[in-house]
Amino acid sequence: MTTTAYRSQEEFFLDPQRCIGCHACEMACAECETNGQLAMIHVDYVDRAVSPQTSVQVCMHCEEPTCARVCPADAIAKDELGVVHSANAARCIACSNCVLACPFGVPKKVEPMKLMMKCNLCYDRTSAGRRPMCATVCPSGALWYGTRERMAAMRPNSTPVNEFRFGLQRVKTRVNVMMPKGSTELVVDGTEAP
């Protein structure tokens, strides 16, 4: 696999308020040869009883990945492009530490392989200069991949944010979340913050 065509100026942008709950991303993700028909991206209703609002969660590819830090087997690695990969099959002991620790709830332990699997940002596509599959098919712009400049021009009322606060934990990610214009961070649970 080559990384020569990788476009380092392009980034992943997540805009959950645009999600229409169609699940095209999951179906397209599952088609990838490395995923064995399992989706590494997840769409769920927020509360169907009161709204058709759905939300979509993809691996945020943290700068300091919690999943890797809690892995006792050193099975999870981040590469030179900042992409956090699925657990190395030879090392993963299926302890589920990563599943429990990820603040975004991303990694899944896949039975019966007993192997942690997650999004690798479509390494096969991005390394060949193509966009990740989910961000290519998403019909509503909830998932988008491209340059920060183009995103700013397309969505003048939103700002990409990649800093998160979960209580005491601060996380910086490679994937951006679109927030109202002027936002600087997303505070998921600030109640325990100092």
Add this chain to the structure above:
Amino acid sequence: MARLPVSPEALVAQYGPRLGFPPKEGFPGRDEPDRVVPTHCCFCGMQCGIKLLVKDNRVVGFDPWEEFPFNEGRLCPKGVQRYLQNNHPDRLLSPLERVEGVGFRPVAWDAALDRTASEIRRIQEKHGKDAFAMLSGVSLTNEKSYLVGKFARLAIGTRNLDYNGRLCMVSAGAGNKKAFGLDRASNTYADLAKAEVILVAGANVSETFPTLTHWIWQARDNGAKLIVVDPRMTPLARTADLHLPVRPGRDSALFGAILKQLVDRDQLDRDFIANHTSGFEEAVEAVKGYDLAWAEEVTGIPRRKIEAAAEWWGTAKTSFLLHARGIEHHTKGVENVVSAINLVLATGRIGKPYCGYGTITGQGNGQGGREHGHKCDQLPGNRDIENPKHREWVAGVWGVPEPEIPGKGLSAYEIVEAIHRGEIKGLLSICFNPLVSLPNASFVREALEKLEYFAAIDFFLSETARHADVVLAGSLHEEEEGTVTTAEGRVTRVRAAIDPPADAWRDTDVLLDLARRLGKGELFDFSAPAPLAGTREGSLFTARRIFDELRAASKGGTADYFGITYEKIEANLGVFWPCPSLDHPGTPRLWEDRRFATPDGRAHFNAVRYRDPGEVTDPDYPVILTTGRVVSQYLSGTQTRRIGKLVEQYPEPLLEIHPALAKSLGITDRDLVRVETRRGAAEFPAQLVTTIREDTVFIPYHWPGRKSANQLTSGNLDPVSKIPEFKVSACRLVPTGRKAPSAAEAKAHASV
């Protein structure tokens, strides 16, 4: 004799629907395909570009086609999974014939076609030409649609040909012809980009046209205000600046009230009205009593919301009005459409950049299919079958005396009624599953059981085809060359990625062979020469010849394709009709010259006085039932109820009910509720949601048998368009006192 030969359960066991899944490691050869074929999705009217991956004459996967301008790679789940209709265990691999007590057994093409031809002639000799009918559908290409129109009129010689677009776009078509003299969306979706106000009426865009969402939200990023008219809070309505939760069947009251507001506030384009329209005074006169209090009472929408919608529409400089089946599936479908168009004409916002209007055509080739002649009242080029000049033109192209073209026939549901009455004795169907898609399913089943002879061309044994005497194993979208016309009026190229498997034939070859056996071969000289017959090259040869005749037949009609060629389509990634000459670039935006296609060249206002839907609630049936769709299924589900992941996404139809109504009846989530109407009864699990009106329940319709919502709907038709009123029935809800079984137990996709 069209009763089922064996139990439906036995037919399901042999022919499905069964669920198709890809192998975990993908289909063999996906990563080293023989061919990557840029073509289109086989489902809705958006006709998204998609690439199919082919290995050893099988479609083994897909890739986004990012260069195609409408969708730029974007797809919905149906598009992502569309390739799985290929390689499916239920695929019909040879013709079949019905055997009483046994089911179906394979039969040779020669015998199947001979029997069909002789039955057509037998029935016609005994009962008259029109006693044999044909039903068709607009998932077919333009070439096949044109061919079906010519085949039914000249090879069978019946006036009774109609199509499943009768359940889809006919109200919009009739309304557009009344107002503009032409049946096409006036603009491409590019004109949404800088519309100040977008009004979407009765269109669940995010579930039924997911890839159109991008264009609407692009406009909102640019500052557009979005108004959504829908009895339910759909995913699009959730994000709207203004959601008008209209009581089903009251759309023309809403549009009438908004027109009155525009007039009262003098928010009109008086120059445009004076110079380019007619009928304005009559249209205003019709709505003079429609004040906000009246509108609130009739539509159930708070008056402040109606007032706000009128204010936004009245003061906008640019706008786009979109509608779909939600206002069209009514006994007043045409009235709803023209009352919406009145708002566009009153403000003169048409034929200019970012000033648009259009119905969102539902079916894959709903647009092109309805233009070229399998509609009971139309000839190619959107010509009128009762207009002597139009008949003369088409007779000239076809090389027959004008009287040989039959007159106007019955519409789809009327054909079923005529079968039920015993007037129509024989039927040939293609691309239509009326047992699921027509209203009043029990009545439709009784009609099918009365047929003396029924032949169905299909690739899967649909619920309707189970009733056939002979099933002719036809082709999938990806097995024939041709063109389709998208909801924008863009004519695009569909490719034969593969050949039909085993002893299945291309639909076109079935019709051409049958024409020869009916003694009309010389009128259908489209077949490829021997070395190409049956190949993809042969399909291209035949499709081109048919398309060339279609071009000639459409020349001078409103839907003029004469200047469109395959080369031009391929070079430009689509051409918008009308395109009257080879050097014409096509017409993305209509009416820029303000010369409308009506006889007087003006756009026509139409006076619409509100009237009630065909069935209103009463003490016996106190709740409004409306029906619709979900994102993971397409139409009657013949294809999508066989694709495993699509079925798993939304496995069974649920009864959406507001908690307040549910509470009054003692219904809680997942309770099994019996829904009763004057046509029948059926049981559905309750889904309590506050996203629907309190006086209305909703059931999606894609499922068959006991899970079919169309057991409940009425055969009430629009007097002009003959569209059934799927969107309004009166029902009552009876809790069964039981919880619904799990979806896995219910197996609704294969319900009998």
